[in-house]
Amino acid sequence: MGRLYDKLSADVRYREGLRACIHCGTCTAICPAAEFYNYDPRKIVNIVQNKDEDRIEDLLKSETIWYCGECMSCVTRCPRDNAPGLVIIALRSLSQDEGYFTESEKGRQQLALKRTIGEWILKYGYCVYPRHLSFELHPEAGPVWKWEQENLDDVFERLGGNLDGKGPGILRKIPDESLDELKRIFDLTGATERFEKIEKASAEKAAEMGLEDSEYFVKIYNENSGEHS
Amino acid sequence: MIYEGKKRIWKDYQKEIPSDQYFYVRSCIRQNFFPGSEVTFLRIMRDELGKVIYETEFHTSCSGIGYHTDIVPMETTMTVVARQFALMTEAGYENYAASCITSFGLYCEILETWKHFPELEQKIRKNLKEATGREFKKPKYVAHASDIIYKVRNEIAARGKYRLVNRHTGKPLRVVEHIGCHYAKMFPHKGVGGAEYPYVLAGMVESWGGEVVDYPERRHCCGFGFRQYLVRANRGYSIANTHKKFESMAPFKPDMIITNCPGCPYFLDRWQYTIAEMEDKTYGENGYGIPVFTYEEVAGMILGYNPWDLGLQVHQVSAEPLLDKIGIPYDPAAKYKGLNNKDIDKPGKPTYMKTVP
Ligand code: SF4
Ligand code: SF4
Numbered sequence: 001m002g003r004l005y006d007k008l009s010a011d012v013r014y015r016e017g018l019r020a021c022i023h024c025g026t027c028t029a030i031c032p033a034a035e036f037y038n039y040d041p042r043k044i045v046n047i048v049q050n051k052d053e054d055r056i057e058d059l060l061k062s063e064t065i066w067y068c069g070e071c072m073s074c075v076t077r078c079p080r081d082n083a084p085g086l087v088i089i090a091l092r093s094l095s096q097d098e099g100y101f102t103e104s105e106k107g108r109q110q111l112a113l114k115r116t117i118g119e120w121i122l123k124y125g126y127c128v129y130p131r132h133l134s135f136e137l138h139p140e141a142g143p144v145w146k147w148e149q150e151n152l153d154d155v156f157e158r159l160g161g162n163l164d165g166k167g168p169g170i171l172r173k174i175p176d177e178s179l180d181e182l183k184r185i186f187d188l189t190g191a192t193e194r195f196e197k198i199e200k201a202s203a204e205k206a207a208e209m210g211l212e213d214s215e216y217f218v219k220i221y222n223e224n225s226g227e228h229s
Numbered sequence: 230m231i232y233e234g235k236k237r238i239w240k241d242y243q244k245e246i247p248s249d250q251y252f253y254v255r256s257c258i259r260q261n262f263f264p265g266s267e268v269t270f271l272r273i274m275r276d277e278l279g280k281v282i283y284e285t286e287f288h289t290s291c292s293g294i295g296y297h298t299d300i301v302p303m304e305t306t307m308t309v310v311a312r313q314f315a316l317m318t319e320a321g322y323e324n325y326a327a328s329c330i331t332s333f334g335l336y337c338e339i340l341e342t343w344k345h346f347p348e349l350e351q352k353i354r355k356n357l358k359e360a361t362g363r364e365f366k367k368p369k370y371v372a373h374a375s376d377i378i379y380k381v382r383n384e385i386a387a388r389g390k391y392r393l394v395n396r397h398t399g400k401p402l403r404v405v406e407h408i409g410c411h412y413a414k415m416f417p418h419k420g421v422g423g424a425e426y427p428y429v430l431a432g433m434v435e436s437w438g439g440e441v442v443d444y445p446e447r448r449h450c451c452g453f454g455f456r457q458y459l460v461r462a463n464r465g466y467s468i469a470n471t472h473k474k475f476e477s478m479a480p481f482k483p484d485m486i487i488t489n490c491p492g493c494p495y496f497l498d499r500w501q502y503t504i505a506e507m508e509d510k511t512y513g514e515n516g517y518g519i520p521v522f523t524y525e526e527v528a529g530m531i532l533g534y535n536p537w538d539l540g541l542q543v544h545q546v547s548a549e550p551l552l553d554k555i556g557i558p559y560d561p562a563a564k565y566k567g568l569n570n571k572d573i574d575k576p577g578k579p580t581y582m583k584t585v586p
Contacts, residue, residue, distance in 0.1 A: 012346055013303065032450045033457075035473075036466045069454025069466065070297045071410040072334075076417065076424045083415075092299040109460045113298040117459065121301070125289035126257040133261075137461065140468070142502040142545040144584075147565070147576035154567035159540050160268040161260070168286040170255065170264045178287045181312065184360040191295075191305035198300065224462040 002053035004060070007094055014048075017086030021045045027074035027084045037229050039067040041074060041084035048087060060095040063228060066106030096194060102205035105225055111202040112221045114195055122183060125174030130163070244421055246380040247370055252322035253284045254313055256329030257294065258491035259523075265540020267328055269525040270374055277388065277532065278381060283320055288313050293331040297455040307339050307349075308356045315363035325368035326377060330490040333373040334411030337419045340367060371419075373412060375489050375524050379421055379429045382436040382528075390533030393439030395484070396556040401440035402484040405519075406430035407474075407497065409490025410450050424448075430487050433524060437531050446477035451493040458496070471500040475512050475519075485551050486521040497521045502545045505582035516583040518546030530557055537563055547585040561585070 001009070008014050027041045028034045034041065044064065047055050059065060068088040075083045092101075101107035120129045135146045148155050153163060162169030186192045206216035259267055274280040292309045295301030317325055327333040343350035357363055378385070386392075393402040408427040413420030422428030431441045452470030457463045474497075488494040501518040505511050513519040521544065522530075529539045530552075536559045541548040552559055564585075565575045578584060 143577035
């Protein structure tokens with residue numbers, strides 16, 4: 001088979017996620033992403049099932065693989081026990097490994113996710129860390145959350161938290177030796193390499209678009225062409 | 230008749246849930262947004278029921294949000310999870326309790342994948358040993374924390390001071406339950422009641438005197454969608470899906486919503502505010518929103534814990550109209566106070582949705 005298809009079929013998510021699709025469209029009918037975006041998981045499954053390299057490459061560069069919400073609602077309903085959501089995870093991994101993700105507006109957002117969630121996990125041991133959240137980036141969260149953010153230490157103290165404290169408990173400071181172990185796991189198992197690939201491909205794309213790093217970040221985090229639904 | 234049929238199907242999905250001796254792993258999202266819920270879980274299990282729930286400061290994020298935003302590769306997430314299992318093994322436990330649905334779903338997925346690809350499990354064992362020197366046994370039992378509260382729901386009801394009943398009318402409160410996609414949609418047999426008739430929250434609601442509302446979009450996703458909320462440009466996806474659920478449940482006039490997941494109570498609560506700001510539309514009674522709770526918060530209300538110890542003040546939709554319906558007392562002046570009644574100013578008011586100051 002072709003190079004991309006071979007890589008895809010080596011991914012256990014792909015092997016678990018696609019047996020034989022009968023194009024019934026059940027996944028598309030249940031899919032929350034299909035309702036919101038111009039998105040059809042059945043078509044994606046069809047393209048990869050046909051093993052056509054050119055079409056797989058187009059898919060990896062496309063907007064469409066980034067529309068899924070990974071809710072896995074499709075998994076329950078597929079009459080053939082396929083998991084289009086898992087196929088999507090495999091496609092997104094390959095798109096990043098090949099550096100294709102920067103070809104689409106939605107794919108470019110991976111840099112924003114790497115620099116927030118990804119770096120917080122390594123730095124704090126939490127995928128979300130409250131001192132880095134800001135109301136400016138989350139105006140939808142409402143005035144109570146704004147109050148909470150402005151009084152973080154007092155609110156956590158009142159509710160029995162252990163924000164940045166020693167020992168176990170809510171939002172404790174995770175000991176450095178645990179964070180070191182996490183870093184070694186990331187280095188050994190491919191996460192550090194993926195992070196570097198995301199940075200490198202994004203830097204190249206930013207240069208191509210004539211944008212400074214910070215301008216590029218603001219653009220990918222906020223911009224929506226309005227051509228997705 | 231149909232109801233009886235459903236009950237029979239539920240029986241097929243009953244899990245043998247251990248009621249004691251758990252290694253407890255916290256949720257990143259819940260620690261950030263619903264800290265009172267994890268505090269309440271431990272208070273109920275340890276102080277109220279005398280169970281052994283062990284926790285360690287050395288566990289980390291399972292990296293699940295990184296995995297589902299596709300920045301963390303599968304092998305990395307599996308090795309991080311293997312490290313959590315190693316901490317459990319070292320502490321001498323076999324039952325693993327996850328406070329997070331994303332984690333719970335991942336644990337189920339990983340254990341299942343290792344069954345089909347044993348060579349992958351061996352590789353992860355090697356990775357973990359090399360990176361940390363640790364070794365692990367797989368848990369005998371993986372529970373979501375709500376499974377455990379479900380298991381003790383009747384004990385909570387027996388000790389309870391309050392019931393989910395409207396004290397003015399004597400009628401059961403009408404409760405919407407939201408399970409969260411990764412609880413049972415991937416591995417129906419791992420969740421109480423499966424994916425068709427999830428019973429984990431419905432069981433609590435019935436045990437505590439309420440009535441579950443069935444509505445068309447009951448099983449629809451809350452709209453988190455990982456990258457679809459976490460990147461600002463995509464948030465339309467998130468609010469559109471929540472909006473769909475509210476439009477579907479509104480005609481059934483629910484008194485409250487009980488949730489299972491870390492993200493779902495956040496979105497169902499906050500997006501009501503945002504929808505009101507955008508469209509001047511509210512879904513509760515008299516211009517308020519529909520109050521949204523975690524299962525621990527509801528358990529704590531039943532047990533008569535102080536609502537401000539549960540953390541109900543950090544919800545955007547005010548809980549007071551519901552507390553009044555049940556007859557749960559609260560001190561309005563203490564709502565936004567810090568520890569020992571410390572004065573820390575108050576939140577602002579939304580433009581349209583009514584809130585209790
Ligand atoms: S996992 Fe993706 S493809 Fe499947 S139903 Fe959810 S959004 Fe749709
Ligand atoms: S539900 Fe399954 S069989 Fe039907 S189109 Fe989707 S993947 Fe194919």
